[in-house]
Structures are given as C-alpha cells and as structure tokens.
Amino acid sequence: MNIMEPEGIKKQAYDEIETALNSADLEAVRLKYLGRKQGKITLALKELAGMSVDEKRKNGPFLQQLKSDIESAISFREKEIGEKGAVIDVTLPPKKIEVGHLGLITQAEDEIRRIFEGMNFSVIDGPEIEEEKYNFDSLNIPADHPAREMWDTFWLKTEGKKKYLLRTHTSPVQIRYMERHEPPFQIISPGRVFRYEATDATHETNFHQLEGLMIGKDISLANFKFVIEEFFRRFFAGKTVKVRFRSSYFPFVEPGVEVDVKLDNAKWLEMGGAGMVHPNVLEAVKYDPREWQGFAFGFGIERLVMVKYGVPDTRMFMSGDLKFIKKF
Amino acid sequence: MKFSYSLIKKFSPGLPAKEKFAEDLAHKSFEVDEISGDMMDIKITANRWSDAACHRGIAREAAAIYGLKENLPPVRELSKKKKGADMAEIKTGDCLRYTAVMMEIKKVGTSPAWMKKVLETCGQRAINGVVDILNYVMLETGQPMHAFDADKVEGKIMVRKAKKGEKITTIDNREIDLSPDHMVIADQKKALAIAGVKGGKEAEITDKTKRVIIESACFDAGAIYRTARDIDLRTDASQRYGHGMSPFTTEIGAGRAISLIEDICGGEVIGETDVYPKKQPKTVIKFDIDRFSKITGVVILKDKAYMILRRLGFKVNGSGLVEVPPERMDVTIFEDLVEEVIRIYGLDAVRSVPPTISLHPAHSDGSFAYKERIKNAIVNAGYDEIYSYSFGEEEGNGIELQNPMNREKRFMRASLIPSLKKVIDGSSKSFDDIKIFEVGKVFEALDKEHWSFAVAARSKKSDQMFRELKGAISEVAGKGGIVDISFRKDDLSSDNRLVINIDGKAAGILEVADGGKVAYVEMDMEKMMVSANEEFEYKPISPYPSIMRDISVWVPSGVLVQELVEAMELSEAANLEDTDLIDYFSDNGRTAVTFRVIFQSYEKTLSDAEVDVEMGKINTVLRGISGVEIR
Numbered sequence: 037m038n039i040m041e042p043e044g045i046k047k048q049a050y051d052e053i054e055t056a057l058n059s060a061d062l063e064a065v066r067l068k069y070l071g072r073k074q075g076k077i078t079l080a081l082k083e084l085a086g087m088s089v090d091e092k093r094k095n096g097p098f099l100q101q102l103k104s105d106i107e108s109a110i111s112f113r114e115k116e117i118g119e120k121g122a123v124i125d126v127t128l129p130p131k132k133i134e135v136g137h138l139g140l141i142t143q144a145e146d147e148i149r150r151i152f153e154g155m156n157f158s159v160i161d162g163p164e165i166e167e168e169k170y171n172f173d174s175l176n177i178p179a180d181h182p183a184r185e186m187w188d189t190f191w192l193k194t195e196g197k198k199k200y201l202l203r204t205h206t207s208p209v210q211i212r213y214m215e216r217h218e219p220p221f222q223i224i225s226p227g228r229v230f231r232y233e234a235t236d237a238t239h240e241t242n243f244h245q246l247e248g249l250m251i252g253k254d255i256s257l258a259n260f261k262f263v264i265e266e267f268f269r270r271f272f273a274g275k276t277v278k279v280r281f282r283s284s285y286f287p288f289v290e291p292g293v294e295v296d297v298k299l300d301n302a303k304w305l306e307m308g309g310a311g312m313v314h315p316n317v318l319e320a321v322k323y324d325p326r327e328w329q330g331f332a333f334g335f336g337i338e339r340l341v342m343v344k345y346g347v348p349d350t351r352m353f354m355s356g357d358l359k360f361i362k363k364f
Numbered sequence: 365m366k367f368s369y370s371l372i373k374k375f376s377p378g379l380p381a382k383e384k385f386a387e388d389l390a391h392k393s394f395e396v397d398e399i400s401g402d403m404m405d406i407k408i409t410a411n412r413w414s415d416a417a418c419h420r421g422i423a424r425e426a427a428a429i430y431g432l433k434e435n436l437p438p439v440r441e442l443s444k445k446k447k448g449a450d451m452a453e454i455k456t457g458d459c460l461r462y463t464a465v466m467m468e469i470k471k472v473g474t475s476p477a478w479m480k481k482v483l484e485t486c487g488q489r490a491i492n493g494v495v496d497i498l499n500y501v502m503l504e505t506g507q508p509m510h511a512f513d514a515d516k517v518e519g520k521i522m523v524r525k526a527k528k529g530e531k532i533t534t535i536d537n538r539e540i541d542l543s544p545d546h547m548v549i550a551d552q553k554k555a556l557a558i559a560g561v562k563g564g565k566e567a568e569i570t571d572k573t574k575r576v577i578i579e580s581a582c583f584d585a586g587a588i589y590r591t592a593r594d595i596d597l598r599t600d601a602s603q604r605y606g607h608g609m610s611p612f613t614t615e616i617g618a619g620r621a622i623s624l625i626e627d628i629c630g631g632e633v634i635g636e637t638d639v640y641p642k643k644q645p646k647t648v649i650k651f652d653i654d655r656f657s658k659i660t661g662v663v664i665l666k667d668k669a670y671m672i673l674r675r676l677g678f679k680v681n682g683s684g685l686v687e688v689p690p691e692r693m694d695v696t697i698f699e700d701l702v703e704e705v706i707r708i709y710g711l712d713a714v715r716s717v718p719p720t721i722s723l724h725p726a727h728s729d730g731s732f733a734y735k736e737r738i739k740n741a742i743v744n745a746g747y748d749e750i751y752s753y754s755f756g757e758e759e760g761n762g763i764e765l766q767n768p769m770n771r772e773k774r775f776m777r778a779s780l781i782p783s784l785k786k787v788i789d790g791s792s793k794s795f796d797d798i799k800i801f802e803v804g805k806v807f808e809a810l811d812k813e814h815w816s817f818a819v820a821a822r823s824k825k826s827d828q829m830f831r832e833l834k835g836a837i838s839e840v841a842g843k844g845g846i847v848d849i850s851f852r853k854d855d856l857s858s859d860n861r862l863v864i865n866i867d868g869k870a871a872g873i874l875e876v877a878d879g880g881k882v883a884y885v886e887m888d889m890e891k892m893m894v895s896a897n898e899e900f901e902y903k904p905i906s907p908y909p910s911i912m913r914d915i916s917v918w919v920p921s922g923v924l925v926q927e928l929v930e931a932m933e934l935s936e937a938a939n940l941e942d943t944d945l946i947d948y949f950s951d952n953g954r955t956a957v958t959f960r961v962i963f964q965s966y967e968k969t970l971s972d973a974e975v976d977v978e979m980g981k982i983n984t985v986l987r988g989i990s991g992v993e994i995r
Contacts, residue, residue, distance in 0.1 A: 136743035136799065139751050146736050149728075156721070159728035163813055164754065164805050165763070165776065180586040182607050183410040191766040192776075192810060200810045202754070202765075220721060226732075228754065228805070232767060241769060242753050255719055257706075258661025262716035281714060282391045283707035285409035291660070291703030293711060312659055315699060329659060354751055356787035358795060361748045 045069075045076065046102060053109045059117055062110060069106050077103050140364050141244055141353055144271075144341045145226045148246055151270045152224045155263065157248070160225045162209035165192065168199040170208035174320040175288040183287050188232040190241075202230035205334055206247035207288060210313075213249070214321035219328050220252035226337060237349045244337035249313070251323070251330035257281075257291070257312055260331035264310070268297055272344060275299045281310075289332055290314045297343075305343060308335035367404045367422055368485040371504075375423030378432045385426065392707045393425045403485045413607035414693035418506030420616075421691075428675040428708050437504075439619040443636055451577070451637035452521035458547050458587040459523040459559065461611035461640045463618045465578040466514055469494070470630030472571055479628075494569050494576055497624045506691075507580055507609070507617025508601035510549075512556055512567035514575035519552030521577070523559060530555060533565040538597075546591045547583065560588040560605040561597055575634070578625070580618035582611040611644050612690035647688040649698055651680065659699070660706050662713045672708045673701065731815055734844070734893045735803050738817055741843035745836040747799040747819060752783035754805065763807050776807040780818035781875070781884045788822050788882060796824040799836075803889065815889040817872075820882065827880035830862075834874065837864070837885050845896030853926055866895045910941060910964040911975045915982065918954050920991035925957060928986060932961070935985040937978040939963045939970060956995065 049069050056062040069076050081099055084092055138146075149159050177184050187204035194200055209225035225247040233239055250263070261279065268277045281293035289311025296304045310333035315325035338350045345364070347353075352360050373379040380388075386396035386404060394416070398405040408417045415421045420436055427434045442463070452464045475483075475496035483490055486503050490496050498509035512521075526542035532555045533539050540558065542548065547559035557563045560583040569576060582605075589606035592598050615638070625631035651673070653666045670680045678701075679687040688695045695701065706714070739749060753773060755765060760778030768774035777783070780802045791798050801819040808814070819836065821829045834851055841849040851862045851874060864872035864887060872887030919928065925945060932943050940963060947958035961982060963975050986992050 134746050134797075136745065136747040137749060138739060138743055139749040141751055142736075142739060142749055145732075149732055149736075153726055153728065156723070156726050158726040159732045161729040161731050163811075165807060165810055165813060180589045181410070182413075182589065182603070186410065190768075193764045193766050194810060221724060222721070230754070232769070241773075250719065252719065252721060254658055256659055256661035256717065257714050258717040259719035261661075261714050262718045265716050281711035282395075283393060283703070283711060285411050287411070290697075290699040291706055312699065312702075315697060354753060356750045356752055356783075356790060358748060358750075358787070358791045358798065358800070361750065 049106050053113050140341045157222045157224050160223045166203035166208050170211050174211045176314050176316040177287045190230050190232045206245040210249045222250035224248045240350050246335045248333045255330040288314050288317050365408050366486040368482045369402050369404050371419045372423050376426040376432045411694040414610050415691040419504050440623045454639050455524040458584040461582040461614045463580040464637045466635040467631040468575050493629050501621045505616045507613045510579040512577045513573045514577045516567040517551045522550045534562045561602040578621050580614045582614045608693050610691045649686050651684040651686050669705045672705050738844050741840040742801050747801045750800050750802050758782050784820040798822045817889040818886040820884045822882040830876045830883035833883040906966045908969045913961050916958040916995040918993040931985045935981045937981045939965045
C-alpha cells in the first residue's frame with residue numbers, strides 16, 4: 037500500500053463496504069483492510085514503526101484516522117445489513133409483563149369515594165373495634181330486645197364495665213360523626229364490618245360496608261332516591277339503572293326501606309337498607325329532630341362488586357387466592 | 365313465620381292469589397321467604413310482632429293494601445261479673461296483665477279438622493282439644509296462651525319472681541334451675557310454669573282433666589327475653605313476649621279461647637279473673653300532612669292519608685288526631701305514621717329530587733386518599749393486594765374475642781405479616797415469585813387501632829428478596845411523600861431484622877425469612893401519613909454534571925454494608941451526593957464490596973482533581989474500619 041495515497045484507499049474501501057451484501061462479504065472487506073496479519077492498514081501501521089520521527093509524525097495520525105473511519109463505516113453497514121436481512125415475525129405472542137393488582141374491594145372503594153366526593157360528600161373513617169353504645173344503643177337498637185339479633189355479633193373479652201365488640205355495621209360512624217359536627221353535612225363511610233355467622237357464598241365473617249348519611253333542614257326520601265340513583269348510574273356505568281324502595285325495618289331509620297336495583301333488564305336485586313334517620317338517633321347526638329332531618333343508608337361493598345363483576349362467591353375476596361386477585 | 369293463606373283469606377275475603385299477595389306484601393309490609401301449598405313463610409320484622417305475628421294481623425295488612433273489608437271472628441268480651449275475681453294475683457312489676465278463666469269441660473277431646481289443618485300448615489303438631497285450641501288462638505291472635513289442670517292447682521295463682529334455688533320440670537321433662545331474675549306462675553305450694561316461656565309438668569292438662577284454668581297474660585318484653593336467654597330455652601311464647609306484646613291482646617286471646625272451648629270441648633266458664641294493674645295508655649299522635657311531604661318528598665291528599673290509617677285500624681278525627689290501635693306497639697311517634705302511610709300508598713311514588721344544599725366543602729379523613737396513594741405506588745412496583753381476616757391465632761396484643769368462630773381466629777391481629785405469610789405458604793406451589801401487600805387495621809388496645817401497611821416478597825430463585833423489598837419500599841415512600849426513610853440495623857434487633865425509620869423515628873420493620881428467599885415489611889401507615897403531611901422544600905436539580913467513582917474493598921465477615929455506608933457519609937467528603945452498592949460477592953470468608961460514589965456540586969462543574977481529594981477522604985475512613993482493605 038502506498039501510504040501517500042490514502043484518499044484512494046479510503047474510496048476503494050468505502051466502495052467495497054457499501055456493496056457488501058451480507059455479513060460474510062463485509063467480514064472479507066474487514067480482513068482485507070484491518071485484518072491482524074494481512075490487513076492493508078494494519079501492515080501500513082506496522083511499517084510506520086521503521087520510519088523516521090518526522091515521517092511518523094506526518095503519517096501516524098493520518099493512518100489512525102483512516103483506520104477508525106473504515107471501522108465505523110463497517111459497523112454502520114453491519115447494522116444496515118442486519119436490519120434488512122432479518123425477518124421480524126410480528127405475530128409472536130405478547131411478552132408477559134408482571135404488574136401488580138389492586139383488590140376488587142379497593143377498586144370499588146376508590147370508585148365509590150370518587151362518585152360521592154363528586155357530589156360533595158366527605159369520606160369518614162371509624163374504628164373497627166367499637167363500643168356497644170355506638171354500635172347499638174345510640175342507634176335505637178335496645179338492649180334485651182330481639183331487634184339486636186338482626187346483627188350477629190363478635191364480642192371482645194374485657195375486664196372493664198364498657199362492652200366492646202367488632203362493629204357489625206358502619207352505622208356507628210354516623211353517631212361518632214354527628215357527635216363532633218353540626219349539620220348540615222353529607223358523609224359516606226366505607227369500611228370493614230364483622231358478623232358472627234357461618235360463611236357461605238353470600239356470607240362472610242369479615243366484609244365491607246358503605247355507610248351514607250345526609251342531614252339538613254329538609255333532606256327527604258326523594259333526595260335520597262336522587263343521590264342513590266346517581267350513585268348506581270355511575271357505579272354501574274353503561275347499564276340502565278332502575279331503583280325501587282320496599283318497606284322495611286331498621287331501628288335507626290323511620291320510615292325504613294330496602295333498596296332494590298334493576299340493571300338493564302335483569303332481575304331486581306336487593307342492594308341494602310336505608311331510610312330517614314330516626315328522631316331517637318338524632319336526639320342521641322343532641323340534634324333537634326324538629327329542626328334537622330335526613331337520610332342514611334348502608335350497602336355491602338362485596339355485594340356491589342359481585343353484581344358489577346359477576347363474582348359468584350363472597351368468600352373469594354378474603355381467600356388470598358392470587359389467581360383470583362391477578363384477574364382484575 | 366308460617367301462615368295459612370286460606371285462613372288469612374277467610375279473614376280478608378277477596379284476597380288476591382298467593383303469589384300476587386306475596387309480592388305486594390314484600391313491597392308494603394314484609395318479605396315472604398317461601399310459599400308451599402297453603403303455607404306462606406312471612407318474615408315478620410322485629411318491630412311488628414305485637415300486631416302482625418298472627419293471622420288477624422296479616423289479614424289487616426291485606427285489608428289495608430287492597431282496601432278489603434275484614435271478616436274476623438267476633439271476640440267474646442270478658443264477663444263484667446268477674447266471677448271468682450281473686451283467682452290470681454300479681455306480685456311483680458314484670459307482669460303487666462294476668463287473665464285467668466276457669467272452665468269446666470265435658471271432654472278434652474280432639475280439635476276439629478279445619479283447626480288441625482291450620483296447625484299443621486303453621487308447623488305445629490295436634491295434641492288434644494284444649495291444647496290445640498290454645499295453640500290455634502296464638503296463631504290467630506298472636507297471644508300466647510296456657511292452660512292448667514284446675515284440680516292440680518292448690519290455692520290462688522301467683523305471678524311472682526322465682527325463689528333462690530327454685531326448680532321446675534317443664535312439660536317436656538327438662539329440669540330448669542331458676543333464680544330471682546326469673547318469673548314464675550305458681551300456686552300457693554309450687555311453681556306451675558316459667559312465666560312467658562314454658563309450662564311445667566305439675567298442673568299439665570291430661571285426658572282426664574275436667575276443669576281447666578286458661579291463662580292469657582302479658583309480661584315485660586325485656587324480662588322474658590333475658591329469662592329465655594339465661595335458661596337457654598326459646599319457645600314460641602318467649603319469642604313473642606320477648607318482642608313485646610300489648611296487654612290489650614290478652615283479652616282478645618282469652619275471649620277467643622273461651623268461645624272455642626265452649627264450642628269444641630263443651631266448656632262452661634265458672635270463674636274469671638283479670639288482673640290489670642296499670643292500663644296501657646292510649647297513644648294519640650297529630651298527623652301533619654305538610655311534614656309528611658317534607659319527609660317523604662311525596663304530596664298526597666290529607667284524606668287519602670287518613671283513609672290509609674283508618675284501614676290499618678287507626679282512629680283519625682277531623683283535626684288529624686290519630687289514635688293508635690293498642691296492639692301497634694311499634695307506632696309511638698309521628699314518623700311511624702309517615703311510614704304507615706307511605707308504605708301502603710306505595711313507595712314507588714317517591715321520585716328522585718336533587719337535594720338543595722349550601723356548599724360546605726368536603727373534608728374527608730386523610731386516610732382514604734393516602735391508602736389509595738400508597739396502594740397505587742406498591743401496585744406499580746408489581747405487588748398484588750390481598751385482603752385477610754382481622755383475627756388470627758397469634759396473640760398479638762392480647763385482644764381476644766369472647767365468641768370466636770374457632771381457636772384459630774380468636775385474637776385481633778397486631779400485625780398483618782402472619783396473614784401475608786399464610787398467603788405466601790398457600791401460593792408458593794403455584795407461583796415461583798410472589799409479591800403481595802395488604803393495608804388493614806391492626807389493634808393495639810380495645811380503644812386503639814391504626815392502619816398498617818405490610819408487604820411481602822418471595823422468590824424461588826433469589827435469596828436477596830430483602831433488597832427487592834427495600835427498593836420497593838423506598839419507591840413507595842417517595843411516592844407517598846416521605847423524604848427521609850432509612851433501613852437501620854440496630855444493636856437490639858436480631859440478624860434477620862431491620863428497623864425502618866421515617867424522619868429518624870422508627871415507623872416499621874423489615875424481616876428476612878427462609879434464608880433470604882422471603883422478606884416482609886410492615887409499616888405504620890399513620891406515621892407515614894404524618895411525615896407526608898409535613899412540608900418539605902423543593903430541592904433544585906443541579907445544572908452541573910456529576911462525577912462518578914467506583915471504589916472496591918474487601919471486608920471481613922462481621923462488617924456490615926451499613927457500617928461502610930455510614931462511614932462514607934460521615935467522612936466529610938464534600939459534594940458527596942450518593943453511594944450506590946453495585947457489586948457484592950463473598951469469597952473465602954471475606955466479601956468484596958463495590959460502591960459507585962457520586963459527587964455533585966450545585967455551584968460549579970467539579971474537576972477530577974477536586975474529586976480525587978474527596979475520594980481520598982473516603983478511602984481513609986474505609987481503611988479505618990478494622991479489617992477493610994481497598995482492592
């Protein structure tokens with residue numbers, strides 16, 4: 037190689053690189069110029085060793101530059117060949133991405149909160165171990181009366197006089213809230229409740245309820261119907277929703293109603309209890325029932341979720357079955 | 365409660381077919397659990413036993429719903445003559461009324477076929493004429509009835525508290541120990557019955573009985589409820605009394621029983637006693653049609669409301685004063701009348717009306733939004749959420765249930781980790797890698813509980829799952845607004861345990877199990893919330909490039925990475941931004957550790973020479989730890 041003609045060599049090398057059609061051709065070009073034993077540039081660089089300092093200074097950088105130019109041209113062409121050459125099968129199945137999953141109860145609770153916060157309801161928390169007073173007495177559920185048997189109760193061992201239990205419903209939050217706040221207001225309280233009963237597809241010992249309470253000067257049953265229809269419409273979005281009331285009895289409301297929902301043309305489904313807050317409950321928190329009135333309601337969150345997603349068995353929520361959890 | 369449809373229809377002629385009636389009843393009065401032949405199983409709500417737990421009561425509901433005219437058998441009035449007026453006396457305030465009727469009968473005999481049919485439909489066995497009549501009267505009127513063989517009663521009947529140590533043998537041969545908390549019907553010598561609960565053997569009716577004493581009485585609801593619970597004996601009578609009966613019904617029951625015994629057993633009244641010390645006061649309530657509309661949002665004519673009330677047996681005068689029928693013990697206030705009117709009028713009339721309110725901003729408890737924030741952050745890190753029971757077998761803080769479902773579920777949990785463990789154990793066959801979390805209440809004392817956040821990771825392949833978890837928790841803390849979180853091995857904790865600090869204060873723990881294959885974290889979510897709510901200042905991003913240097917050291921066993929990191933942080937090396945562990949392996953009893961040390965100035969571009977000086981300080985402190993060599 038005549039090192040005095042570098043531009044010619046460069047052009048020749050570039051031509052060969054560009055016309056190489058596959059990686060074997062390209063490898064041949066690489067060996068021709070850069071091969072460790074026979075490569076033209078390699079040999080020229082070796083020759084350089086025997087030259088004078090002046091010549092070295094003149095040609096050295098120059099040859100190095102040439103070497104690196106050819107290297108990068110080869111690697112550029114390598115990529116081009118690679119892209120053109122390989123056939124990509126885009127019908128390959130998706131790669132499994134491991135992501136986490138929120139429980140359905142959480143998803144429902146978050147959605148419920150958003151819907152009610154959108155209607156200016158505050159979301160309030162309450163204790164799961166509750167005093168007998170808040171769970172029963174203040175809610176107009178007298179001691180030593182069979183009405184109390186509507187709630188099968190887990191009692192806690194205690195040495196003191198005050199009796200504690202696992203709250204059987206979220207309704208005690210009504211009392212706790214009213215004790216500390218003045219009306220008017222509207223709140224919901226989602227949370228865990230407990231019932232001492234045998235489990236089956238529709239009964240669990242630990243489950244979740246959604247409590248609601250709205251108090252004002254003239255909050256009526258018709259207002260409740262509006263709020264609850266609005267809630268169901270948003271929660272069961274995409275379905276036509278009909279709501280009806282049936283007469284029922286819960287000691288803390290008067291009148292008391294059972295709330296049924298019909299989605300599209302399916303059967304009527306019992307969703308929960310509601311009614312106008314009983315004057316005895318208002319009096320228990322020192323509200324004047326002649327001045328204030330309003331509605332309260334309680335729904336099972338599992339029930340809402342089962343209807344929405346078609347979950348057949350309420351025990352699945354507490355099962356810790358990851359196959360179930362990863363489905364949603 | 366089982367009812368005979370044909371008997372209801374006999375009392376309310378014109379009643380529609382069973383299915384239609386059941387549907388309307390379910391809307392306006394009570395749910396119907398089952399219909400089978402003539403039997404309707406109606407779920408009487410706990411407030412309506414005093415009037416509706418009987419055929420007369422349901423017939424009245426039917427009459428009100430459909431506007432029918434009732435056709436009830438007439439009730440024979442108690443005779444005014446009060447023959448044998450001192451046959452019984454009441455010695456306790458828990459007996460509100462006691463009616464005793466002595467009758468001479470031709471025969472005890474058997475009951476007629478129609479009566480047997482009603483009894484059978486309602487799930488009762490036919491026994492003999494007198495007993496069947498009394499059982500039938502209860503089904504018809506709701507009044508529990510009892511009969512004694514008058515010739516076995518010695519002297520006057522007394523309603524009194526049981527004596528200490530008193531015993532009674534019931535007609536079904538159970539011996540019951542009584543106490544002064546309980547009430548008995550007794551003669552001058554012995555207890556004849558546990559009042560309101562069950563009859564005794566002593567004065568039982570037999571085929572040979574010639575004279576009977578019919579008892580129709582009213583007792584305090586709470587007293588009977590407590591007694592039945594105490595002695596664990598629940599009977600039809602105790603259930604009815606336990607819900608609360610009206611003393612008025614006493615005379616209805618007695619009157620009907622007299623007529624039927626006269627007819628069926630050829631009976632004749634030879635004495636009547638009615639002890640009724642304090643008459644049940646009349647309940648009169650003013651009906652206010654405007655207030656009715658204000659509560660229900662439904663406007664109806666006043667006369668329509670009055671008509672509904674009248675059909676239900678209420679007396680209403682022209683000025684809207686409503687007298688409640690005495691058996692309607694559930695109706696005591698105006699709102700109760702509202703319910704009566706709206707349910708019969710039809711709850712479908714309630715339309716949706718948006719409430720008009722003044723705008724008070726919502727003020728939700730922070731725990732809900734924070735739970736959501738934390739849950740979303742940990743889910744983004746690839747973890748699945750589980751829900752598990754709030755009680756378990758670990759003693760926790762010793763908060764124990766009086767009546768657990770079983771021994772494995774008797775303590776309230778103080779930690780969520782055992783629940784996570786259970787899920788990991790149950791899932792490790794199906795899954796090589798498990799990443800789960802739970803947010804739930806844990807219990808410190810009866811009146812103290814807090815939200816807890818627990819995470820677990822398990823891998824078949826890795827024995828460094830705690831590093832995975834540390835990473836996830838750091839990420840979640842960041843997303844959860846926590847600026848200062850650190851994992852510290854303190855001198856007190858065991859080898860497999862770290863303390864997690866937030867703002868320098870303990871807020872959780874990390875635990876390693878199964879040789880590093882499993883790791884758990886549990887944090888007090890409320891402490892996380894407190895830290896997140898504190899203001900923190902925005903730290904600007906430096907516009908100058910950072911410089912990285914790697915440093916490798918050999919450390920002897922016993923020296924922890926935490927010590928090396930702390931030493932570097934305390935080295936006073938200027939502009940030290942971060943120290944990342946990038947390599948870690950053990951060889952022959954010593955461990956090679958490589959850190960990538962990052963220097964960052966917020967004022968200028970650092971030069972290599974400047975960084976060399978600071979690296980020198982780091983080298984010095986590391987070498988200062990006994991046994992550490994720079995590689």
